[in-house]
Amino acid sequence: MKTLxxxxxxxxxxxxxxxxxxxxxxxTPYFLDIYNLIDSTVNFSEKALxxxxxxxxxxAREIDVSVASIVxxxxxxxxxxxxxxxxxxxxxxxxxxxGTLAGxxxxxxxxxxxxxxxxxxxxxxxxxxxxxxxxxxxxxxxQFPPSYAWFGQHYLWDYMPVGFVIFLIFVTIYAVMxxxxxxxxxxxxxxxxxxxxxxxxxNVPRYRVAIFAATGFMCGLAAILLSSRxxxxxxxxxxxxxxxxxxxxxxxxxxxxxxxxxITGVTLAVFIIGFLTFGLSLMNIPGxxxxxxxxLMLITAIALPKALSALQKKHT
Numbered sequence: 001m002k003t004l005x006x007x008x009x010x011x012x013x014x015x016x017x018x019x020x021x022x023x024x025x026x027x028t029p030y031f032l033d034i035y036n037l038i039d040s041t042v043n044f045s046e047k048a049l050x051x052x053x054x055x056x057x058x059x060a061r062e063i064d065v066s067v068a069s070i071v072x073x074x075x076x077x078x079x080x081x082x083x084x085x086x087x088x089x090x091x092x093x094x095x096x097x098x099g100t101l102a103g104x105x106x107x108x109x110x111x112x113x114x115x116x117x118x119x120x121x122x123x124x125x126x127x128x129x130x131x132x133x134x135x136x137x138x139x140x141x142x143q144f145p146p147s148y149a150w151f152g153q154h155y156l157w158d159y160m161p162v163g164f165v166i167f168l169i170f171v172t173i174y175a176v177m178x179x180x181x182x183x184x185x186x187x188x189x190x191x192x193x194x195x196x197x198x199x200x201x202x203n204v205p206r207y208r209v210a211i212f213a214a215t216g217f218m219c220g221l222a223a224i225l226l227s228s229r230x231x232x233x234x235x236x237x238x239x240x241x242x243x244x245x246x247x248x249x250x251x252x253x254x255x256x257x258x259x260x261x262x263i264t265g266v267t268l269a270v271f272i273i274g275f276l277t278f279g280l281s282l283m284n285i286p287g288x289x290x291x292x293x294x295x296l297m298l299i300t301a302i303a304l305p306k307a308l309s310a311l312q313k314k315h316t
Contacts, residue, residue, distance in 0.1 A: 009253040009262075009265055010253065010262065010264050010265050010268060013251075013252070013253070013265060013268040013269060013272065014268060016272055017268055017271055017272050017275070020272055020275055020276050020279070021275060023279075024275065024276070024278075024279030024280075024282070027279070027283055028279065028282045028283055030282055031278070031279050031282055035159060036278075037275070037278075038159055038160060038161070038164070039159075039161070040274065040275065040278035041161055041163070041164040041167075041274065042152070042161045042163055042164065042229060043274065043277065043278065044270060044273065044274035044277065045161065045163035045164045045166070045167045045225065046071075046163060046222035046225045046226045046229075047222070047241055047244050047245050047248065047270075048167050048248065048267075048270040048274070049166070049167055049170060049218045049221055049222050049225075050067050050071075050215065050218050050219055050222055050241070050245050051245050051248040051249050051252075051266055051269075051270060052170055052171065052174045052218065052263065052266065053174070053211060053214045053215040053217075053218050054067065054215060054245055054246065054248075054249050055174075055178075055249045055252065055254050055261055055263065055266045056174070056178065056187055056211050056214070056215075057117070057211050057212070057215060058191075058249055058250070058254045058255075058256065058258065058261065059178075059187055059188060059191045059254055059255075059258055059259065059260065059261045060187050060190045060191045060194075060207065060208060060211060060258060061190065061191050061194060061257070061258035061259075062110065062116075062117040062208060062211070062212070063117050063118050063121065063246070064103070064106060064117060064121045064212060064215050065118060065121045065122060065125055065242050065246075066102075066106060066121040066122075066124040066125040066127075066128055066242075067215065067219050067241060067242060067245055068125075068129075068238040068239065068240065068241035068242050068245075069124065069125045069126075069127075069128035069129035069132070069238075070098075070099055070102045070103060070128055070215075070216055070219035070220070070223075071099075071219045071220075071222050071223045071226065071237065071238040071241065072128065072129055072132040072133075072223075072235075072237050072238050072239075073098060073099075073102060073128040073129070073131055073132045074094075074095045074096075074098040074099045074102070074219060074220045074223035074224075075095070075132075075223040075226060075227045075233045075237050075238070076131075076132040076135050076136050076141070076233055077094050077095065077098045078091050078094055078095045078098075078141075078223060078224065078227055078233070079136070079140075079141025079144075079227065079233040080135070080141065081094050082141060082143050082144045082145065082148070083141055083143050087145070088145055088147045088148055091144075091145075091148060091224070092224060095220045095221070095223050095224040095227075096217055096220040096221060096224070097220070098220055098223075099216040099217050099218070099219040099220020099221070099223060100213050100216045100217045100220060101216065102124070102128055102216045102219070103212045103213045103214070103215045103216015103217065103219065104209060104212060104213035104216060105124070106120060106121055106124055106212045106215075106216070107208055107209035107210070107211070107212030107213060108209055109124070110208060110209075110212070111205040111208060111209060117212075125242075132235070132237075133235045136233060136234065136235050137235065138235070140232045140233060140234045141227075141232065141233040142231065142232045142233075144227070144228070144231065148228050149228055149231065150162065150228070151163070151224055151225050151228035151229075152224075152225050152226065152227070152228030152229025152230070152231075153228065153229060153231075162225075163225045163229070166221070166225070170218070171263060171267050174263050175263040175264070178262075178263055179262070179263065183207075186202050186207060187207065187211070188259060188260075189202065190202070190204055190207060190208070190258075191255075191258030191259035191260070192258070192259035193259075222238075223238075226238065240291070243291070243294060243295070243298070244273065244294060246298065247269075247273060247294050247295075247297055247298040247301070248266060248269045248270050248273055249261075249266055249269070250298060250301045250302060251269040251272065251273070251297055251298065251301040252265035252266030252267070252268060252269035252270070253265035253266075253269075254266065256302055273294065273297070276293065277290055277294075280293070
């Protein structure tokens with residue numbers, strides 16, 4: 001996407017978002033209700049939180065396809081602790097720590113083995129999900145303390161979901177870090193040319209491990225919000241989230257080859273996919289059909305910049 005200005009891509013996403021909202025409003029009169037729209041954010045805020053560090057990973061020429069499995073593992077660890085009578089702070093620490101350790105392990109394995117992260121995280125996808133499923137089995141963890149419901153079921157100011165507010169806070173944090181600090185510039189440099197960045201004195205492996213650990217941390221946070229919202233942890237929790245998270249990032253303008261992307265674009269893509277899914281659900285469209293739309297959006301987001309680049313070269 002180097003041939004496209006970030007501002008141009010973001011503008012296109014704004015147009016797409018307006019188009020989605022107009023189309024959904026046309027098909028269902030219940031869509032364009034401010035309370036319905038805000039309430040719908042609970043269905044994508046957890047995935048959106050993971051999309052933020054995933055954007056950093058892809059900018060740095062890495063990827064983590066085990067994120068849904070990390071969410072499941074962290075949620076199961078929270079469920080075990082809750083069954084044992086752990087307090088609210090302990091449950092939060094366990095969720096965040098489990099996610100961070102799992103993500104950090106991914107980063108260490110990528111650096112230790114010297115292979116691309118997609119190979120490593122395909123393995124840990126099965127590993128983490130397998131551990132979670134072997135623990136929960138056909139049962140479920142449901143014995144959470146009443147105060148735990150605050151994360152996923154409480155509304156601030158009577159209408160703003162806690163998860164959505166947390167997402168907006170982290171959008172600000174990630175935007176400032178990526179676009180306004182030296183660490184952000186180094187992440188872009190790693191994605192553009194990791195060898196040259198290494199020779200310039202930047203510890204590339206350390207940055208990669210840190211980003212993987214940050215991704216795991218956000219998976220742990222998503223596990224807290226999700227298990228709190230559902231009030232239970234079952235073996236199929238967060239199944240299929242990988243596709244949706246990666247689609248949010250790539251549709252948001254993050255170059256799959258690394259080195260380019262903006263948090264603004266990812267945020268816009270989050271709302272596009274979130275509101276599209278919400279509108280389709282109001283129209284009683286089956287979930288499998290929604291996955292088809294999301295898959296098509298991912299393919300389009302990857303193919304369109306290449307097509308425009310080829311077209312531009314043809315006319316220059």
